[in-house]
Amino acid sequence: MHPEIISKLASRYFSLTIIPDQHTTKIQVEENDMVYLMEQLKNAPELHFELLLDITAVDYKDHYMIVYNLFSLKHGHKIMVMCRIAHENPSIVTISDLYPAAEVLECEVYDLMGIEFISHPNLRRILLSEDFEGYPLRKDFKN
Amino acid sequence: MPRTQELNLNMGPQHPSTHGVFRCVITPDGETVTRVENHIGYLHRGIEKIAESKTYPQFIPYTDRMDYLCSMVYNQGYVETIEKMLGIEVPERAEYIRVIMAELSRIASHLVMVATMAIDLAGTSNWMYCFREREKILDLFEMTCGSRMTFSYMRIGGVAEDLPEEFIPACRKFINEFPEKMNEVHELLTGNEIFQARTKGIGILPPDMAVAYGVTGPNLRASGVPYDVRKNQPYSIYDRFDFKLPVRFNGDCFDRYLLRFDEMEQSCRIIEQALDSLPEGEIKGKVPKMIKIPPGEIYHQVESSKGALGFFLVSDGSNKPYRLHVRGPSFVNMGVFPELAKGWKIQDVISILASLDPVLGEVDR
Secondary structure: OOHHHHHHHHHHOOOOEEEOOOOOOEEEEOHHHHHHHHHHHHHOOOOOOOEEEEEEEEEOOOEEEEEEEEEOOOOOOEEEEEEEEEOOOOEEEOOOOOOOOHHHHHHHHHHHHOOEEEOOOOOOOOOOOOOOOOOOOOOOOOO | OOOOOOOOEEEOOOOHHHOOOOEEEEEEEOOEEEEEEEEOOOOOOOHHHHHOOOOOHHHHHHHHOOOOOOHHHHHHHHHHHHHHHHOOOOOHHHHHHHHHHHHHHHHHHHHHHHHHHHHHOOOOHHHHHHHHHHHHHHHHHHHHHOOOOOOOOEEOOEEOOOOOOOHHHHHHHHHHHHHHHHHHHHHHHHOOHHHHHHHOOOOOOOHHHHHHOOOOOHHHHOOOOOOOHHHHOOOOOHHHOOOOOOOOOOOOHHHHHHHHHHHHHHHHHHHHHHHHOOOOOOOEOOOOOOOOOOOEEEEEEEEOOOOEEEEEEEEOOOOOOOEEEEEOHHHHHHOOHHHHHOOOEHHHHHHHHHHHOOOHHHHHO
16 A cells, blocks of 8 residues: 555544554554544545455453454555554444444454444344353453 | 234254354244344354464464365465465465465365255255265365365465375366366256246345445455455465456346356366466475464455455464454355345345355354
8 A cells, every 4th residue: 555645644643653564554543533544544535445354353461452454445455453442341432334344343352352342233242152251362261 | 903923033053054053033024034133153163262372383274174165275374374474485386286276175165155055945956966076176185185174284384295196187187077067057057947036136235235244255246346365465376377357246146156157167277277387396485393473463365265364363472373363254244144135035045145155164263
């Protein structure tokens, strides 16, 4: 992806940082700006990331990192968006109204990592049973 | 006063047309489906958690067991992720062998789709024809790596073993005979009036809806969106082969079915070219005994027979992944199923589910 486009985007968001990486375009954004950024990424004509490929989360013991992977069919570029959230009662706003694909992917993150997605239409345990205790992908999970 | 009551119809998990253990609850209004709710997870083995306690090479066999119908591609996706992180050069010959194996796997997987779709719609004889062809591919795999289903054939830096002498003639024979065998299926099934009545114009997936729900692979291309990781973000040596990206535009069950044939044709072309230009040489690159990956993260994608298969890997510098996440194409594709099935008849739900071709081992992981 063209570095100019992304630096132009970065100038619009105070909290956006570009993480240098040899494989892909990688940006990190503050929790508060995340939804606005996603809207930009999807709707701005020079970005046009209409395909949400993946949502996942990583437990870094003192914080969680939510990772979004997007692809633009129109321009053929991809981007990785990372968003750091607190370790205590982790939650983040859903993007399922922007990308319907997020609905199942966020359910998976909630199920296995225990991250609440605020205003998600149907957040439920998708892979594990309803009465399962704990979130297995957390680092402090004990069977 | 008699009143109509809402009825919930349970389908699965042991239903023969759910291709494994998938359950959905259908709320019909008469014969018309008004709501569908997916219930998955019956095959959940916690593969992502298991990855955190295995060294990098130890995890390869687990990748087979996600999509057991197209496992070579899963092997390839995983080892390529590691190679990209380490910057390992893979020998030319190994890359060619990988492509041949991956494409054979794709054909085998699409054959299962075509066979099961017919069987779901009560056309049992087609099953034998498709499985007869698939058997030949499994024989090719068996002579190469000794296994017919879960191969673990690809290794970090190359492949486990070189191709045996008899592989190339057997593979060429298979590729040459294949189009004729597919004509048999076309004669038997594609032209069948009942089959067409149950698939043509049924379960139409519009392109914008497909993209919004993150649908990838043949299901997306049957809706007219030309996205294929092999073309859009070429990996391995796919940029060297001359093959078309088949696209169809109706987005119904029939198009999704036909697109699998177009894809198999193109896979045959790729295999043919790969066999023609297969170089001599090493099959495994220089790989350290103890594989330790420098800290960082990567998201690498390959095209499986179901769609874009992604591996997201976080390394902390040790010999085990800190976090490994798999983006299962069927898992995301299934997300569109409740929306897609809405408004169709109960019998159409079977066609729609069969045409989406999920594999539950990968949906549940």
